[in-house]
Amino acid sequence: MSGPGEGRSGRRPGSADTRGRVLAAARASFGERGFDGATVRDVAARAGVDPALVHHYFGSKQQLFVAAMEFPPLVQAVIPELLAGPREGLGERIVLFIVGLWDGPGVRPLLTGLLRSATTDPVAAAMLRGLLAEGPFLALATAIDRPDADLRALLVGSQLIGLAMARYVMAVEPIASATPDDLARAVGPTIQRYLAGDLEAEPPQDGRGGTP
Amino acid sequence: MSGPGEGRSGRRPGSADTRGRVLAAARASFGERGFDGATVRDVAARAGVDPALVHHYFGSKQQLFVAAMEFPPLVQAVIPELLAGPREGLGERIVLFIVGLWDGPGVRPLLTGLLRSATTDPVAAAMLRGLLAEGPFLALATAIDRPDADLRALLVGSQLIGLAMARYVMAVEPIASATPDDLARAVGPTIQRYLAGDLEAEPPQDGRGGTP
Numbered sequence: 001m002s003g004p005g006e007g008r009s010g011r012r013p014g015s016a017d018t019r020g021r022v023l024a025a026a027r028a029s030f031g032e033r034g035f036d037g038a039t040v041r042d043v044a045a046r047a048g049v050d051p052a053l054v055h056h057y058f059g060s061k062q063q064l065f066v067a068a069m070e071f072p073p074l075v076q077a078v079i080p081e082l083l084a085g086p087r088e089g090l091g092e093r094i095v096l097f098i099v100g101l102w103d104g105p106g107v108r109p110l111l112t113g114l115l116r117s118a119t120t121d122p123v124a125a126a127m128l129r130g131l132l133a134e135g136p137f138l139a140l141a142t143a144i145d146r147p148d149a150d151l152r153a154l155l156v157g158s159q160l161i162g163l164a165m166a167r168y169v170m171a172v173e174p175i176a177s178a179t180p181d182d183l184a185r186a187v188g189p190t191i192q193r194y195l196a197g198d199l200e201a202e203p204p205q206d207g208r209g210g211t212p
Numbered sequence: 213m214s215g216p217g218e219g220r221s222g223r224r225p226g227s228a229d230t231r232g233r234v235l236a237a238a239r240a241s242f243g244e245r246g247f248d249g250a251t252v253r254d255v256a257a258r259a260g261v262d263p264a265l266v267h268h269y270f271g272s273k274q275q276l277f278v279a280a281m282e283f284p285p286l287v288q289a290v291i292p293e294l295l296a297g298p299r300e301g302l303g304e305r306i307v308l309f310i311v312g313l314w315d316g317p318g319v320r321p322l323l324t325g326l327l328r329s330a331t332t333d334p335v336a337a338a339m340l341r342g343l344l345a346e347g348p349f350l351a352l353a354t355a356i357d358r359p360d361a362d363l364r365a366l367l368v369g370s371q372l373i374g375l376a377m378a379r380y381v382m383a384v385e386p387i388a389s390a391t392p393d394d395l396a397r398a399v400g401p402t403i404q405r406y407l408a409g410d411l412e413a414e415p416p417q418d419g420r421g422g423t424p
Contacts, residue, residue, distance in 0.1 A: 119328040162374025
């Protein structure tokens with residue numbers, strides 16, 4: 001379908017390209033310096049633009065942070081790949097991918113900064129709410145095609161936010177230094193059930209399990 | 213085993229009683245006013261003691277908040293009750309109890325205050341870390357008597373923190389207005405597996421499921 005040279009056809013010259021350069025610079029700056037240390041001036045310098053242009057495109061530093069944190073191309077692009085493997089390993093693949101992303105260089109300060117901002121700042125809270133309710137988890141839940149995709153997406157998000165809080169914000173052992181594989185084995189089946197399992201079933205009450 | 217009038221034998225007069233009264237006053241004050249609005253002066257007035265005594269027992273307002281948030285009597289006391297029912301309904305009973313506790317009057321500002329403080333304040337972070345790693349979830353995991361009780365307790369804590377973030381801090385639908393029963397059915401099996409299930413199993417990789 002795509003000929004030579006069309007791999008970058010989604011990028012346009014001019015403002016969209018500048019916007020993307022500013023976002024990349026913002027991710028680098030927030031990643032290195034954290035939310036408090038990063039400045040619009042530094043982001044502008046890295047992107048080779050005037051600080052006024054950064055304000056023009058993104059508003060405040062907080063709003064720039066929110067925009068930079070969305071990671072949409074990275075996460076959305078991997079969804080078909082995650083869905084392509086055997087369905088019953090999907091939960092583990094998601095945890096492996098997400099933890100690998102979080103563990104990557106420069107991501108941890110962004111992630112802890114987002115979680116910190118989301119508990120105090122309405123703009124960051126709205127951004128995280130949107131990411132949970134309408135982001136990649138909803139795309140995954142919708143692709144699975146089971147009822148209650150919105151609830152499923154949020155359940156996935158709630159477990160992953162809690163995992164990020166424990167691993168990065170609280171840094172509590174043994175989760176803080178568990179390998180991505182360990183976490184995928186422990187948490188993957190939870191994600192699997194939230195996306196594809198039966199959320200409504202009453203458990204057996206007679207201690208025997210199973211159905212008559 | 214216990215005769216008439218012994219129901220309160222755990223309470224002693226004097227300093228322990230005063231300490232408990234200050235903690236109860238602190239929970240009421242933080243619950244009504246939030247962390248920022250509450251003052252040591254108000255807590256002392258509610259407890260009928262001098263503010264200096266509150267500082268003497270608990271140090272700063274932050275430290276008082278941390279002490280007040282621990283809920284140890286309430287949560288620890290319910291553990292035998294949670295464990296007493298059928299083992300396979302344990303996860304749902306835990307979610308029902310915890311969400312019922314969180315939904316109770318005055319608890320939400322304490323809970324969101326704790327989560328907010330834990331992302332920024334080292335004292336609150338240490339308190340939440342201790343609650344996750346050594347609190348009631350470890351007592352439950354230890355009582356279940358499966359390997360890796362420390363990991364199991366933290367996995368339970370990670371899911372419940374994420375649930376609290378989604379329901380109270382983010383207030384994102386449909387989790388924000390789900391009933392405790394809905395949440396118990398959706399999240400209970402996760403807690404069940406974290407406490408009593410197999411955390412190490414590799415899922416089938418051949419797309420057929422089950423064992424040969």
